[in-house]
Amino acid sequence: MTKQLELPVQKNEEVEFDITGLTHEGDGVGKVEGFTLFVPQALPGERIKAKVLKVKKNYGYAKLVEMVEASPDRLEPPCPVYHQCGGCSLQHVSYEEQLRQKTIIVQDNLKRLGNIEHATVHPTLGMKDPWRYRNKAQVPIGEEEGGLIGGFYAQRSHRIINMESCLIQHEKNDEVIELVKRAASQLGISAYNEQTRKGLLRHVVVKVGFKTGEVMVVLVINGDKLPNQEELVNQLTKKVDGLKSLAVNVNKKQTNVIFGDQTQIIWGEPYIYDYIGNIKFAISPRSFYQVNPVQTEILYGKALEYANLTGNETVIDAYCGIGTISLFLAQKAKHVYGVEIVPEAIADAKRNARLNVMENVDFAVGEAERIIPWWYAQGIKADVVVVDPPRKGCDETLLDTLIQMKPKRIVYVSCNPSTLARDLQILEAGGYVTKEVQPVDMFPHTFHVESVAWLSLKE
CATH class of the missing domain: 2.40.50.140 (Nucleic acid-binding proteins)
Structure with a gap:
């Protein structure tokens, strides 16, 4: 006291x-x-x-x-549920100030956590139109007064805020979610209840190809069968322009993880397609694909610029996902090796390489911190290494391997400024110098900021 x-x-x-x-x-x-x-x-x-x-x-x-x-940068948020919904955190800030603050956040983390003040941190690259940029919606479904509701969770809770429109989602996502809510309510399909663990429909996931207009809908259910499935399919196929794929995913576990292990295509194709730049990607129900394709092209373009490829380099892409960065790099590299721990992602990566007739890429399933040292022991030595780790950053074993391997350049794509700063400090202690860092605004109106860092081996 x-x-x-x-x-x-x-x-x-x-x-x-x-x-x-x-x-x-x-x-x-x-x-x-x-x-x-x-x-x-x-x-x-x-x-x-x-x-x-x-x-x-x-x-x-x-x-x-x-x-x-009040700040001159304060705005009235255009979203009617902004103050309840936990999806956005910065709609009350002018977009110019959002970009400025994100640059400051990256600079501050590099200086405070990484002791890096010598690197040039460029102003954050924003969008011309920072609305309706998300190509994927994952919406939890609930029940209220006998009808189904769907929307994002309230801040720091699992209470669903019902919404008819989300200003950062593609319009098609809004349209499909509303259709599913109405149709499921009419057909007596119940919503899953987290407390009682009863009810059926847990999430509606919608994916849209920005350049192709193709739509995929995944219904995540707490059961083995979707009642009145034929009628639901009939309603959606009649009303959703561009619909190419309808799937059901079974998740009966008591978990916050959205997807279960079992997915079945109940109508249409197993994939939809979209492009980043000139590269075509097949998107399956559970594959990871960047949610802002416009800014992804800018982010990957900057990674390619920092890699400075001439056509003679061997490149390793750690945490390669479905091969998005790998295939970007393969356009300019002699050979690219990609590694990713998720088997389904590697299957998608190989499929995407075939789809784009790219033969100078190889993909392996496993932990980057184990596969890359093994490659190194087999004599595969990279001129350039690109890392795009999860929020926790790179494993220390992987960083140690990069320091031993001594590629001329490392390109670090980060979604977390604090772990970026930590890992850059380790790499700098191992003989690298951070030259430039370019923040990119992948998620306008939220606090998230992605960055691409270029490191060179000291002479």
Whole structure:
């Protein structure tokens, strides 16, 4: 109790202070007598009154109560459920300021966590039209007053916010989800209940090919059979333009993971197709494909630029997924080796290589930190290595192997500025220097930012 009394703020107290920055999750940051408070929806440059909700030893959390002085970059969010939905966090910020803050977040992480100040961090590359950019919707389904509802979860909860339209989703996603909700309600298909573990329809997943217009719908169910399946298929095939594939995925587990292991195509084709640049990709119900194809082309284009290929290089692509970056690189490389832990992704990668008649690529299933050292032991030495790891960053064994292998260049594609900074520091200690970092806004109106970093081996 004594320690709490020594702090400059107490729980439930209202305080007035200035917001000086944003966290990587989009919350405002300010200080009261040197004590840090995090405030959702507050912006840098604003003076606010806030109620303290939680106090820890060195920091606390507060709720915005009154705007004393607003930022000129503050906007009224266009989405009617913005303040309840947990899908977006920055719709109340002008897009120009979103891009500026994302650049600052990358710079701050590199400096604070990686001790990297010498690298050029370019301004974040944004979109001309930062709306309706998502080609995939994964919407949980619930039940309310006898009808089905669908939408994203409320912030920090599993309470579904019903919505008819999402401004960052492709319009076709909205259309299909509404059709499924109505048709399933009419046909007596129940929604899954997380508490009771009863009910059938868990999620509706919609995928749209931006360049082809092809549509895939996946219904994730808590059971072995979809009742009135024929009639549901009939309704969707009549009403959805561009529909090419309808699938059912069975997930009977008590889990937050969306997909189960069993998928069945109940109508149409097993794939839809789309393009990134000139490369064609087959997209299956469970394959990973970047959700913003417009910015993906920019992101991969920058990775290709940093790889600086002349046609004579051997390239390794770690965490290659369905081969998107690998095939981009194969256009300019002598040979590309891709590795990915998910067997289905590698099957898709091989299929995509055949689809584009690219014979200078090989793909392997396994952990990058095991396969690449094995390749190295077999005499496969890369001139360029591209890594695109998950949010946790690269495994230390993989980084050690890269340092031993000494490729001339490493191109690091990151979705997490903090693990990027950590891994760059390790690579720099191993003989590399970070030359440039290019942030790319793959997810406008959210706090996420992707980056491409170029590292060169020191002479």
